[in-house]
Amino acid sequence: MNEPLIDCHAHFLHALCGRSDWQDVNAARFRAGDKIGVTCHVASILGTHGFRSPVYFPSPDDVTVGNDAMLALLKREGTRVAMMVTVNPNHTAHATREIERCVKAGAVGVKLLASRRADDPLLDPVCALAAKHGLPVLHHIWQHRRREWPNQEISDGADLARLASRHPKVIFILAHIGGGGDYAHTFHAVKGSPNIYPDLSGSGVDRGMLDDAIKALGPKRLLWGSDITMCTGLAKLRALETTGLLSADDLKDIRWRNAARIFRAGTLGGVA
Amino acid sequence: MIDVNALVGPYPFRSIPHPDADVLVRVLDREEVDLAWVGHLPSAFHRDPAAGNAELLAALKPHAARLKPVLAIRPDWPRWEPLLKDARDAGAVAIRAYPPQWQLGPHDSSMAELAIACGEARLPLVLTVRFEDLRQRHPLDVAGDLSAAAIRALARAGKGVRLIVTAAGREMIEEVHWGLTPEEQQRVLWDISWIWGPPEDHLAKLFRTIGSRRFVYGTQWPLRLTQNPRANLDLLPDDLGSAAMGDPDEF
Numbered sequence: 001m002n003e004p005l006i007d008c009h010a011h012f013l014h015a016l017c018g019r020s021d022w023q024d025v026n027a028a029r030f031r032a033g034d035k036i037g038v039t040c041h042v043a044s045i046l047g048t049h050g051f052r053s054p055v056y057f058p059s060p061d062d063v064t065v066g067n068d069a070m071l072a073l074l075k076r077e078g079t080r081v082a083m084m085v086t087v088n089p090n091h092t093a094h095a096t097r098e099i100e101r102c103v104k105a106g107a108v109g110v111k112l113l114a115s116r117r118a119d120d121p122l123l124d125p126v127c128a129l130a131a132k133h134g135l136p137v138l139h140h141i142w143q144h145r146r147r148e149w150p151n152q153e154i155s156d157g158a159d160l161a162r163l164a165s166r167h168p169k170v171i172f173i174l175a176h177i178g179g180g181g182d183y184a185h186t187f188h189a190v191k192g193s194p195n196i197y198p199d200l201s202g203s204g205v206d207r208g209m210l211d212d213a214i215k216a217l218g219p220k221r222l223l224w225g226s227d228i229t230m231c232t233g234l235a236k237l238r239a240l241e242t243t244g245l246l247s248a249d250d251l252k253d254i255r256w257r258n259a260a261r262i263f264r265a266g267t268l269g270g271v272a
Numbered sequence: 273m274i275d276v277n278a279l280v281g282p283y284p285f286r287s288i289p290h291p292d293a294d295v296l297v298r299v300l301d302r303e304e305v306d307l308a309w310v311g312h313l314p315s316a317f318h319r320d321p322a323a324g325n326a327e328l329l330a331a332l333k334p335h336a337a338r339l340k341p342v343l344a345i346r347p348d349w350p351r352w353e354p355l356l357k358d359a360r361d362a363g364a365v366a367i368r369a370y371p372p373q374w375q376l377g378p379h380d381s382s383m384a385e386l387a388i389a390c391g392e393a394r395l396p397l398v399l400t401v402r403f404e405d406l407r408q409r410h411p412l413d414v415a416g417d418l419s420a421a422a423i424r425a426l427a428r429a430g431k432g433v434r435l436i437v438t439a440a441g442r443e444m445i446e447e448v449h450w451g452l453t454p455e456e457q458q459r460v461l462w463d464i465s466w467i468w469g470p471p472e473d474h475l476a477k478l479f480r481t482i483g484s485r486r487f488v489y490g491t492q493w494p495l496r497l498t499q500n501p502r503a504n505l506d507l508l509p510d511d512l513g514s515a516a517m518g519d520p521d522e523f
Binding site: 026032143144206207208235238 | 286289408475502506
């Protein structure tokens with residue numbers, strides 16, 4: 001059997017996303033995942049992906065619709081998918097209800113978008129619930145926040161580090177070091193936060209990015225992922241083997257063992 | 273396989289690992305790429321690219337069989353025309369120009385003259401849409417991306433024009449391609465270094481709509497991982513797995 005591979009940052013679409021090709025996109029993720037060798041897609045659905053409310057500020061109704069679609073996908077696809085429950089912390093009561101509801105139905109983590117700055121106290125009830133259930137929190141991150149950007153309330157590694165220090169029992173997945181912004185800032189910002197695990201996803205494939213991440217954080221703090229560009233995910237997977245910085249054992253950590261450590265035992269398909 | 277979008281030399285806004293010609297040759301071996309068309313990265317940011325061209329020729333000389341020079345010419349400076357013949361005599365396979373970095377607008381007449389002259393000399397003109405994602409740029413890197421309007425204007429400049437546009441994404445490619453006549457479309461090749469693969473499948477969609485022969489292999493090494501375009505091709509849907517891409521040598 002091939003070595004497991006966990007995609008810690010995946011998304012799916014659904015019928016209410018306003019795209020007639022939503023099924024093709026989902027099928028393409030599975031097609032590419034099979035070629036790459038993905039054992040389990042740890043995935044979320046982001047409301048209606050901007051169709052009825054903004055991607056990064058989904059309304060409570062859209063959050064529920066998206067989570068329902070993700071639960072249905074989970075039921076249909078079995079162990080090759082694991083679910084992160086999406087919430088908008090501006091609607092605290094709804095967010096906590098959604099987490100309880102979806103965890104009962106099989107969700108294994110929480111997905112936070114860019115609806116509220118990461119160090120805002122409004123995130124505390126969400127994180128307290130994550131601690132109670134042992135749920136990693138995947139937080140959308142803009143690498144080095146130098147100004148506001150439209151359509152999202154961006155957070156960077158320093159913002160997330162402040163949240164992580166308030167919730168030391170929660171594991172935070174820092175989203176997509178290749179997903180836009182200055183990743184070099186991120187490595188400095190989270191180096192002293194042992195409960196933050198950056199994922200390698202994002203469309204950015206800068207040479208030196210992986211080397212710097214390994215040197216700054218070590219292979220036990222990094223997670224492989226693809227987000228919305230699986231080609232760059234495969235490229236990074238191949239590039240990891242050529243850095244000269246990783247042993248075969250280190251590669252296993254990034255491919256799947258770190259993920260297996262931070263998620264509750266038995267919740268990721270295909271992983272012991 | 274030819275990588276039309278390789279560079280050597282340092283980048284002014286961040287450190288990049290060993291951007292040297294001998295390393296590039298080892299990378300080509302590892303990635304099973306036959307040849308690379310190589311530009312001089314610092315020249316994009318120099319006022320006068322002459323010194324960079326000389327450095328490039330010297331750096332590539334020991335690897336002449338694998339690394340083909342692509343010299344830079346700045347057409348808004350006087351007496352650039354003889355440089356084209358010099359470039360050809362020096363073995364250049366194409367010419368590079370950087371309109372945003374040189375602050376040449378989309379309808380700059382000197383760029384049109386350079387494109388036409390390159391066509392007459394049977395040398396493709398290589399354009400770069402971007403070196404880095406807009407969201408991560410250094411505060412001093414204010415050049416912006418090359419615009420679709422600029423590419424369209426050059427493609428329309430003359431029948432002999434041949435453009436190889438690097439580092440473009442799906443939206444720009446579609447905007448330019450469908451904004452040109454069928455004859456003008458044949459004057460443009462696109463490298464695949466910045467095109468997304470699955471699950472959005474931009475590369476597959478472009479192969480189906482525009483045609484795979486309008487695309488060429490490019491990595492943008494040493495700025496980006498060389499593994500990326502190969503991974504993108506490997507993840508194409510099965511029916512496109514053997515799609516023939518364009519041949520820059522025949523262009």
